[in-house]
Amino acid sequence: MTATLTTCPYCGTGCNFYLLRDEDGRLTGVEPAGNHPTSRGQLCIKGWNAHAFVEHPDRLTIPQIRTKGNLQPVDWQTALDLIHEKLSGIAEKHGPDSLMFLSSAKVSNEENYLLMKLARAGYGTNNIDHCARLCHSSTVTGLVETLGSGAMTNSLSCFDETELIFVIGSNTTEQHPLIGSRILQAVWRGAKLIVADSRKIRLARHADLHLRHMNGTDVALLNGLMRQILLEGLENRSFIESRTENFAALEKSLAPFHPEYVGKVTGLLPEQIVSAARMYAEAEKAMIVYAMGITQHSHGVDNVRAVSNLALLTGNLGRPGTGVNPLRGQNNVQGACDMGALPDVYSGYQRVSDPAARLKFSAAWQTRLPEKPGLMSTHAIEAAAAGKIRGMLILGENPMLSDANQNLVRQALEKLEFLVVIDIFPTETAQLADVVLPAACYAERDGTFTSTERRVQRGRKALTPPGEAQADWQILCALLQRCGVNADYVEPGEIMAEISRLTPSYAGISYARLEGNGLQWPCPDAQHPGTPILHREQCARGKGRFSPVAYRPPKELPDASYPLLLNTGRIGIHWHTGSMTRRSHLLDREERSAFVEINPEDAEKLQVRTRQQVKISSRRGAIQAAAKLTERVPPGQIFIPFHFAEGAANALTNNALDPESGIPEFKVCAVRIDPC
Amino acid sequence: MLKRLVERDLYDLLGRIADSYRLRVPGLLDDGTRTLLPWDGQQISLFGEPPQRKPTAYFFPQTDPLLKIDPRGQATSAAVAEKPFALFGLDSIDLAALAFTDRFFSNPPPDDHYLRRRNGALLIGLTGYAGPSREFLPLVKGNCDLELIACGEYWLARAGCKSADHWLAHYPHGDQEQLAVLQRESAQWNHWAAVAVQQAMELLQQDLVPDSFWEEIASRCILCSGCNLACPTCTCFCVQDRQTATGTVRSRVWDSCQLDAFMREASGHNPLGTEALRTRRRIYHKLVADPERWGEPGCVLCGRCDRACPTGIGMFAVTKEIVSRFAISSPD
Incomplete structure (x- = not known):
């Protein structure tokens, strides 16, 4: 038996476990790492089953090229040559910005870095993005503006010493179970818990206050809390004076948000708003935890600004047990952002529009670099549908199921002249590709991943990839070399060495130093111990900036034709588009097919019974799913997880985008239900 | 039969066992947790917390192929390694767990797949002053083939069954009086929970x-x-069937x-x-x-x-x- 310590491939919590192999080299299971600071001998159900999909017979094992409509096996050389010929051909004919590169929050830091290098140095475009666009792009935009850094400000250990946790728009026990459990432990230790979520999520059972505000009314709620805090003199005046700016503008902006008005907008009782404001502001140390319920709105950045304003107003920043704590979804979504798999920044958030940064990367990569920021992935889909993006390379993502408005995505991908997909399974997106390359999965390659608390950790190779599959970094090196860009790395540690040379926040990070429990960035030099808490003496931008926001309703609300509000998201047992968890026996068995949560009151009106198949329609599409009658959702709202291709929630969702972050409004659109 | 072994004897004994068995001994994983690992002849983590991985996983792993069915419908049982396991470092609790599981899988109808791995395996208890910080671990009552009882600088060793006597044959005799003292201490020992x-x-x-x-x-x-x-x-x-190009592989999964x-x-x-x-x-x-x-x-x-x-x-x-x-x- 061998036991290989590695980082969990699922959420951003950053648990570590051992992959166990028997003498025949077969994976037999996992064992949580007993002394790891996050896992502490524990895992969630996905972690306990993280070995299960690795050796699934559906794994892609050989490169394929579409010939006469069908994907046919070819050798690597042919596939890579064709990719380079097609991408460079399109760039030459229509300009580099007619290409789009989609990176992945599932691949390592090194691989994200290489793909952004390929897009920028190899093909001359800043059109690179990844699925953070769909989850925390609002956070990056909002928190960079207000605090100067878009990452979780504090560490998971802070839950052990906080007095109050305000969870808004995060189903933590299901989506970040080992963080959810820490919140529960804090509650049992005596910390107070406020949960703001329209659904009766598991965490709400333990909350001192559960605010079931209407989806999309977060700004009104948060502004209402701040107005009340000011009214009662519960703000932290010394913090506001010494550490912040623009307070007067905030104060002015809050005037309309009196409890009665907020109650009317949110559906809450005015006294709930007053209670929540007092409870949060009276705590000496309070943490705000949020996730997709805040970010996935057409006003997602405004929501983030409001969250940040609330923390600044009460001085809950820069100390243990406080902070603005966005929980990052994928195991390397923080790292993918850090590595510059974004259209406007290189690694370490160095702006492509900054001539000094451009010069630095040009010198390192020995090539000229484009200065115009690239397209966000959501805009790239629109551009592809309009025929402006002609070639696309997608690394380990499945936009056919994960992006809003599936019909638009299909139309866009089908319209491309050339689509390359690199993945581990034949996903719905890979089915549309001209070339499909088989990749190694997390268990088959070395690399690093950065968790939600900015902890950079090693992923380690436990077994060889199936068939001819190769690690993404090897595939990307082969493409870089075809572009004439130096990429002769022998192993991923050498890529990290280049990253640390070019990225101030990773400058002190090396594979040798990551042994043990990893390092939390910023880690600016080789002796630096890492940074568990950001913004301690001052914010990363200097003064914390209050950024006043006005309430804007969601783009599409229920009406006579589409009378129900659709909320989408994930369930604890499955992961995103299901390509891994639906191929993990125990997880697949637990939830086998698409379902829709309907409140019993609505079900009665609709005459729908439990487990009955129903048709759900929006202005963009229609799907079928089995009805699950539950009071988890309030009357008037339904919830559909987006894991299931056969009942794809994103066939219904609205691709109304936040004007700044480009995130779609996954949490609100109007639908109707009809019996099948 | 009670024998007395010094550390050199212990390694000699394990070396001989490793010739005929797939020997697993307590070792430290990368994060410092203790588990049973293949022995490479090097130093063993003799004392400490109980191994994290449950011992029954060696005979009943989390994912375990049972048989393969070829396209003609012919079923072949999954192969089991020729050499049986020898697990060293089991305390009375883990040995009780193995005994419990053995009884379950042996109960008619017996579970052939489990027993093919379990039969012939050697269970070696490690008791006495072998716990974390050399705390006392109670002696075992016949649930193992061999028991090594840590007594400070040396070990008392005894076979749990006649067929295991030969492993200890050439070591000097141990002190029965001392065993009696340890047995009395075991009788008074109670798990805190x-x-x-x-x-x-x-x-x-x-x-x-x-x-x-x-x-x-x-x-x-x-x-x-x-x-x-x-x-x-x-x-x-539960049972997992996976279809491959060469047939269906049926496994059981925890x-x-x-x-x-x-x-x-x-x-x-x-x-x-x-x-x-x-x-x-x-x-x-x-x-x-x-x-x-x-x-x-x-x-x-x-x-x-x-x-x-x-x-x-x-x-x-x-x-x-x-x-x-x-x-x-x-x-x-």
Whole structure:
């Protein structure tokens, strides 16, 4: 038996476990790492089953090229040559910005870095993005503006010493179970818990206050809390004076948000708003935890600004047990952002529009670099549908199921002249590709991943990839070399060495130093111990900036034709588009097919019974799913997880985008239900 | 037969065993946790916390291919390694867990796949002053083939069965008096959680724990299934069939009674359809059903479920709470 310590491939919590192999080299299971600071001998159900999909017979094992409509096996050389010929051909004919590169929050830091290098140095475009666009792009935009850094400000250990946790728009026990459990432990230790979520999520059972505000009314709620805090003199005046700016503008902006008005907008009782404001502001140390319920709105950045304003107003920043704590979804979504798999920044958030940064990367990569920021992935889909993006390379993502408005995505991908997909399974997106390359999965390659608390950790190779599959970094090196860009790395540690040379926040990070429990960035030099808490003496931008926001309703609300509000998201047992968890026996068995949560009151009106198949329609599409009658959702709202291709929630969702972050409004659109 | 071994003898003994067995010995993993690992002839972690991985996993792994069915419908059993396992470093609790699991899988109809691995395997207990910080671990009562009893600078060694005598033949005799002292110490040894588990068991058997308690405990559960997967006496598995180009591979996979689908019928109806019912079942099975079936509880007090549970509702925690809330007089 061998036991290989590695980082969990699922959420951003950053648990570590051992992959166990028997003498025949077969994976037999996992064992949580007993002394790891996050896992502490524990895992969630996905972690306990993280070995299960690795050796699934559906794994892609050989490169394929579409010939006469069908994907046919070819050798690597042919596939890579064709990719380079097609991408460079399109760039030459229509300009580099007619290409789009989609990176992945599932691949390592090194691989994200290489793909952004390929897009920028190899093909001359800043059109690179990844699925953070769909989850925390609002956070990056909002928190960079207000605090100067878009990452979780504090560490998971802070839950052990906080007095109050305000969870808004995060189903933590299901989506970040080992963080959810820490919140529960804090509650049992005596910390107070406020949960703001329209659904009766598991965490709400333990909350001192559960605010079931209407989806999309977060700004009104948060502004209402701040107005009340000011009214009662519960703000932290010394913090506001010494550490912040623009307070007067905030104060002015809050005037309309009196409890009665907020109650009317949110559906809450005015006294709930007053209670929540007092409870949060009276705590000496309070943490705000949020996730997709805040970010996935057409006003997602405004929501983030409001969250940040609330923390600044009460001085809950820069100390243990406080902070603005966005929980990052994928195991390397923080790292993918850090590595510059974004259209406007290189690694370490160095702006492509900054001539000094451009010069630095040009010198390192020995090539000229484009200065115009690239397209966000959501805009790239629109551009592809309009025929402006002609070639696309997608690394380990499945936009056919994960992006809003599936019909638009299909139309866009089908319209491309050339689509390359690199993945581990034949996903719905890979089915549309001209070339499909088989990749190694997390268990088959070395690399690093950065968790939600900015902890950079090693992923380690436990077994060889199936068939001819190769690690993404090897595939990307082969493409870089075809572009004439130096990429002769022998192993991923050498890529990290280049990253640390070019990225101030990773400058002190090396594979040798990551042994043990990893390092939390910023880690600016080789002796630096890492940074568990950001913004301690001052914010990363200097003064914390209050950024006043006005309430804007969601783009599409229920009406006579589409009378129900659709909320989408994930369930604890499955992961995103299901390509891994639906191929993990125990997880697949637990939830086998698409379902829709309907409140019993609505079900009665609709005459729908439990487990009955129903048709759900929006202005963009229609799907079928089995009805699950539950009071988890309030009357008037339904919830559909987006894991299931056969009942794809994103066939219904609205691709109304936040004007700044480009995130779609996954949490609100109007639908109707009809019996099948 | 009682023998006396110094450290050199111990390594000599293990070396001879390793010639005929796939020997697993306690070692430290990268994060410092202790587990049983293949022996490379190097230093062994002789003392410390019990190995994290449950010992039954060697004979009943989390994912275990059972047979392959070729396209013509011909089924072939999965091969089992020629050399059997020898597990060194098992304490009385882990040996009790193995005995419990052996009995379950040997009970008619016997589980051939388990027994093919288990038969011929050598279980080597490590007891005496071998716990964390050299704490005392009670001696075992016949659940192993060989027992090594740590006594400071040397070990007493005894065979648990006649067929294992030959392993110890050429070592000098040990001191019977000293063994008697250690046996007396073992007789007085009590697991810190034993009283609460026993009292909780009695309360459950008398049906003195209301349903509302299980609703409350279940509300803390985050459905990780770790309690079952870490438990050395949990034997439930489900069947996974995977079709490949060369046939179908049927494996068994550890299951968890905490999952909705564990008992869900094809119709969708579930006789254990709430988390409260499933949580109740987990504890009842160990403390009520197992004593009725086997004459002893299904909990061997290893504490693995408490360590694996992210929300503190493992066996020790739940039984402690049962006793504190429903016992007429609480334990000390």
